[in-house]
Amino acid sequence: MKPDRAHSRLPPIASLSALGRGLLLAAAVALLAGSASALFLHALDWATATRLASPWLLAGLPLAGFAVGWAYLKLGGRSDGGNNLLIDEIHQPRQTLPLRMAPLVLLATVVSHLFGASVGREGTAVQMGGALADQLARAFRLAREERPVLLMCGIAAGFGSVFGTPLAGALFALEVLAIGRLQHAALLPCLVAALLADRVALLWGASHSHYAVAPFGQLSLLQLGALLLAGALFGLTARLFAGASHALAAQFKRRIAWAPLRPLLGGCVIAALAWSLGAERYLGLGLPVIGQAFEQPLPAWDFVGKLAFTIASIGSGFKGGEVTPLFFIGATLGNALAPLLQLPLDLLAAVGLVAVFAGAANTPLACTLMAIELFGTALGMPAALGCAASYLCSGPQGIYHAQRPGAGKA
Template sequence: MKPQNNLGAATIRLLLGAAVGVACGTAAALFLHVLTSVTAVREGHPWLLWLLPVGGACMSWIYMRWGRQAAQGNPLLFASIRGGEGDIPLRMGPMALLGTWMTHLLGGSAGREGTALQLGGSLAAWIGRLLRVPPTESRLLLLCGISGGFGAVFGTPVAGAVFAFEVAGFRVLTPLRLLSALTASFVGHVTALAWGASHTHYSIGPVPFADLGLLLRVALAAVAFGLLARLFVRLLASLRALLIRHVPQIVWRSVIGGLLVIGLTYVCGSRDYLGLSLPLLSSSFDAQAEGDAFVWKLLFTVVTLGSGYPGGEVTPLFVIGAAFGSFLAGMLSAPPALLAGVGMVSIFAGAARAPLACFALGIELFGGGGALYLLVSCVLSALLAGSSGLYHRSVPSSALRRIGQTIQRLK
């Protein structure tokens, strides 16, 4: 190919990435605005929780009736990227959008990333079909969709691009591919902001650059984060398998899950664990969290997602990690805000097997002051979380071991 053709191909890829970013940012802004509204409605009308089993059953029936391939959700996205298997229908995004709004309106404990990825992936696939993008480029376009969706919903464009490559297992990473994903993610982020979307900011406070004693305490906490991430993934997979085995109809699985969430709410005597639980996340940075807060949030989330309610795992994992880290701070004599921030990204790093994306996420959320602690904790958590992850395949264990060896040499 001639140089000018190379330049032309690169320009087309970047323009496609930007187009995907605009679509993802617009959809993400709509998603976040409505999500804020439905959360306010639920908090103002506590009786809506009693409709969770009915709402879940209705959404499950809709997926059975019209979902088709879209019902596979994120696994279909990653399968299409890794091996070009399966087409991504446009209906996947709107159905995930409506389902997640319903989950949060009625009190399910779920997150946002599942919707972000499915919105981004379905829009990217639709743009590819509209512009007749060749099959060889469609996988990259899907990666741009995941990058743009993640970056727009969480306000972390660099982490969005790294997450797409790390979790999707894209084997050949070239500068142009990375630049295309970064373009989609940054454009998506800026577009969402232009539509009025906002993101909550947290502070880990002043942190010493390289305090050996503090680093050792963070490493101890990282071991606990990795084990908790492993527990979360196994509980979620086990509950899904149990319900599928004994309750073949997905509609009834949703009914059972909704009833269990209602029961958990009255057993624990609090509604703090419904929805995103962002107040619990914020309070974990301000003071030491209660010892049972992360346990309750984990149970609510496993029941909600394990019984088939639409949503994502990431924001609940943020809450679980921050609350657990804040609680551990008292035991380890460490700053609660620091361990809350480190726990927030490290639990996700272990559960998703995505330490590099979560390290970038931590830098974007908290700044570079705690970079060493974030890196060590994310890598250790991912190493100890086991081979299974939320997205099934990500960074191979050998690659994680090489990262750990590199950190050991630096020390």
């Protein structure tokens, strides 16, 4: 593994005209990815509302899983590589991403959500952004070594527009490629792509959740220590999540040769558990519970429940990504830890929301900016401490195994 060699393929933007061309391409990526994110968010709203109005849909989860698995097996080709394929193509550009990656992940995610799988949104948005960006690379006949920046713009645009956090989107595209190191080369195009994609999605009527953290004054030294401890626990949770979902996926692959049977079985387990335990709150995105985590004490086992349902959903092959469930897990774990650690409930929910994700994706800087964009400047330093501690404790591998080892953690 030679991360440097791979990284050095990022193209030199020597001249202003190349820069201008790059920014125009970034804007085109933004138009496509932002529109795709808006369509996706609207479809998710519909799927979630429909599922909540018709709880019996959960009975269809095994069949939905089968359909998702079958579609990827028959039509997906390389698409099943998901975020990892995208990261690999940025490090070592080989072949244009298939265009069908975009509609496939969109439909598979909406179906996963409609029938109650516990999955997220970032994978879908990022893969749509990347696949659409790569079609531009083909259409405009970009040189092979120019593709990586465009793919990074796709990630930045997809991430920034699906969460309404463009700064975090741009940083995520730079930071997710390797563990412990980021390079600046694509910073400006990624910023432009994320900013414009967010605007485009808003113009299409997309909306984002808002969480409020009350002013909390200066944290004492004891509270800062508690915050670091909480950050370490967020990181261990991220480590557990990444390890368990990888392990479950590996077990499924070893024991069940025919891919569509895996999410079918996973769907049976998830539906049976949800009904027998009355655990419907752990299905889907879980945005209402995330909101509650900022407002009132929640059951301490909420994060465990969401962890289990998400590991089962992702590990068995449902689509959508991990991030919104990680928000849920982090916010509810923060909610549960807050009284023990003598920290304000909403503050620790906010830090947990970004910090579990920061540990799982190895992106502490992007997640710090996300906290600032979601909750305001005052959350910057607490989130940075929580994310950095989580990142240090989340183990050598995160949720994206294509991430290059980079410079190591510490």
